[in-house]
Amino acid sequence: MNKKKNRLGPGVRLSIILLAVVGIASLLAPLLAPYGPNEMGPAINQAPSADHLFGTDSMGRDLLSRILYGGRASLCIGLMAAAISTGIAMVYGSLSGMSRRWVDRGLMGFADLMLSVPQILIVVFLQAIFGKSGYLSLALSIGVTGWMAMARIIRNEVRRIRETDYVTAARMMGGSFGYILRKHLLPGFLPAVLYAAVSSIGAAMMTEATLSFMGLGLPVAEVSWGGLLSDSRNALLSDSWWIILIPGIVLIGTLIAIAALGEQVRKGNTRLHSNL
Amino acid sequence: MNSRIENQKNPGIRRSRVGAAAGGLVRGLFLLLVLSLVVFFLARACPGDPLRSWYGDGVDRLSAAQKEAMRRNLGLDRSLWVQYGLWLRNLFQGNLGISLKYKRPVTAVLGSVAGNTAILGLLAYVMTFLPAFRIGSSCALKEGSRKDRRLSRIAVVTGNIPSFFLGLLLILFFTVKIRLFPSGGAYSYGMAHSLPDRIWHLVLPCAVLVLEHVGYYGLMVRNLLVEETRKDYVLLHKSQGIPREKILRRYCMKNILPGMIPAMTMAVPHILGGTYVVEMVFGYPGLGTLAFESALYKDFNVLMAVTLLTGALVIFCNMLGEVLSAAIDPRMRDDAAEFREVDYE
Numbered sequence: 001m002n003k004k005k006n007r008l009g010p011g012v013r014l015s016i017i018l019l020a021v022v023g024i025a026s027l028l029a030p031l032l033a034p035y036g037p038n039e040m041g042p043a044i045n046q047a048p049s050a051d052h053l054f055g056t057d058s059m060g061r062d063l064l065s066r067i068l069y070g071g072r073a074s075l076c077i078g079l080m081a082a083a084i085s086t087g088i089a090m091v092y093g094s095l096s097g098m099s100r101r102w103v104d105r106g107l108m109g110f111a112d113l114m115l116s117v118p119q120i121l122i123v124v125f126l127q128a129i130f131g132k133s134g135y136l137s138l139a140l141s142i143g144v145t146g147w148m149a150m151a152r153i154i155r156n157e158v159r160r161i162r163e164t165d166y167v168t169a170a171r172m173m174g175g176s177f178g179y180i181l182r183k184h185l186l187p188g189f190l191p192a193v194l195y196a197a198v199s200s201i202g203a204a205m206m207t208e209a210t211l212s213f214m215g216l217g218l219p220v221a222e223v224s225w226g227g228l229l230s231d232s233r234n235a236l237l238s239d240s241w242w243i244i245l246i247p248g249i250v251l252i253g254t255l256i257a258i259a260a261l262g263e264q265v266r267k268g269n270t271r272l273h274s275n276l
Numbered sequence: 277m278n279s280r281i282e283n284q285k286n287p288g289i290r291r292s293r294v295g296a297a298a299g300g301l302v303r304g305l306f307l308l309l310v311l312s313l314v315v316f317f318l319a320r321a322c323p324g325d326p327l328r329s330w331y332g333d334g335v336d337r338l339s340a341a342q343k344e345a346m347r348r349n350l351g352l353d354r355s356l357w358v359q360y361g362l363w364l365r366n367l368f369q370g371n372l373g374i375s376l377k378y379k380r381p382v383t384a385v386l387g388s389v390a391g392n393t394a395i396l397g398l399l400a401y402v403m404t405f406l407p408a409f410r411i412g413s414s415c416a417l418k419e420g421s422r423k424d425r426r427l428s429r430i431a432v433v434t435g436n437i438p439s440f441f442l443g444l445l446l447i448l449f450f451t452v453k454i455r456l457f458p459s460g461g462a463y464s465y466g467m468a469h470s471l472p473d474r475i476w477h478l479v480l481p482c483a484v485l486v487l488e489h490v491g492y493y494g495l496m497v498r499n500l501l502v503e504e505t506r507k508d509y510v511l512l513h514k515s516q517g518i519p520r521e522k523i524l525r526r527y528c529m530k531n532i533l534p535g536m537i538p539a540m541t542m543a544v545p546h547i548l549g550g551t552y553v554v555e556m557v558f559g560y561p562g563l564g565t566l567a568f569e570s571a572l573y574k575d576f577n578v579l580m581a582v583t584l585l586t587g588a589l590v591i592f593c594n595m596l597g598e599v600l601s602a603a604i605d606p607r608m609r610d611d612a613a614e615f616r617e618v619d620y621e
Contacts, residue, residue, distance in 0.1 A: 113307050116590040118549025125579055128571040129321055206438050210553055213440045214568050229441060236452055248441045255436040
């Protein structure tokens, strides 16, 4: 049997390795970081050297440590926000798919309405209202505004699955909505929504980075990749390229790796359903 | 026999395009109303004294009796729904309250910058889709070639670069390293009406927006065209001797429009959101900078107004998109339910 078609391409393998490295490094940040994330040293604006592998910023803080600790915040918030939006989308989409036509139309209409306003604007609105920020509140703000596209996909899949015999049998035998959702709907729409779910992690990370860059994300004491890039605005004038480029490359690399993973998930699912 | 089929069609569905457009308008207005409701109740959840946000700092100097009178005027002692009604009435009279930060009426603050955002957003939108169609069709023509694969990969990469970072990079290169373009603002001091100066200031922000989105939409055009070229009529035209480029540009492009128009409609909030972020990075005085600053300063009147304006614009573009879809593709019309997904009810 030809195993070749099941092997992952080089791009995907690189992405998985990169994500694993970033993930593990962030997890072990307290062990790996040579300095504290907010520890200000005497060396200001130093280019990468043996002492500080990624250099220091304008306040003498070691960039490598800040990137490690920042990875925790960014990854954590990205994953939480994606989980929240996927969860909301699953419930909302399933409810909409399983209900009567006018309820369905109303629910989807509301989702379309939420899609009308740019996500960044609503998140900014929510952040302004619920003042203090932490990982959870930020993840909530982003998650609560990003479920709409997935909900639509799920609703379409659910409408398809709902007509099958096993779902009809379950309903006749008195299966509750939660039971049908868990046992029949979820395995049905999971392949379709997996790509969107993985993409939403990347999108959530980008939104968090943008918010932190604007000063509307995590408080100044907490470090995240977006916050690092915000500090780097001052680096423009001091010509310290490492403050801008290194965090940026780390962030972009992670995002591209997640996107490649999502593509692989989509290709994997397509292959499953191929008839050849 | 034909008349029997005709009679089986639902006689209640309107056929006229004007009717469909009017229905769309009503739907759009209803959506706008719901949006105003959501925005209002969200803003009411915010902390802070509403009197201050409506009347500004002069509130401190008022006597208790005057404050009571103002409260009654704003309806703050009545139920939330009555307050909503009063707010809506004020809205229709053009009174959106006072901006806490700028100490001016919100409508004045918004009006002074809305035009800037409109220019940048429109320019970005057009400059995204024109090249997207061009490059996408060029890649589809040379499908599988090195150029096609390379451009597709570049498209994926540029789509994942955060717009603020791209902005920073461009400023670093074009303003700090080589002093070619300005780092911010919409116009140089005192040159608000000079067109060349405006364009000079627009280059970098627009470049960021275009680079951010052209990859995604170009890839979409390319994929749609690639699927289109698998169809039979393309083979027919090729066998008739029509050159490849002409088949692609003349026939396939038209056929992918039903797929591209929903995407172009969805692009409006995306590009608008991107415009807001880019404005903040470049210090470009527009709705985006206004929105972010009002969030930082808890200036809720301005934030609500910007949200409403943005929502109205996007809903309007959605309606436009629906009208266009119905015009070019009979399958998208209201009375064509039988062409669309099967109704399981």
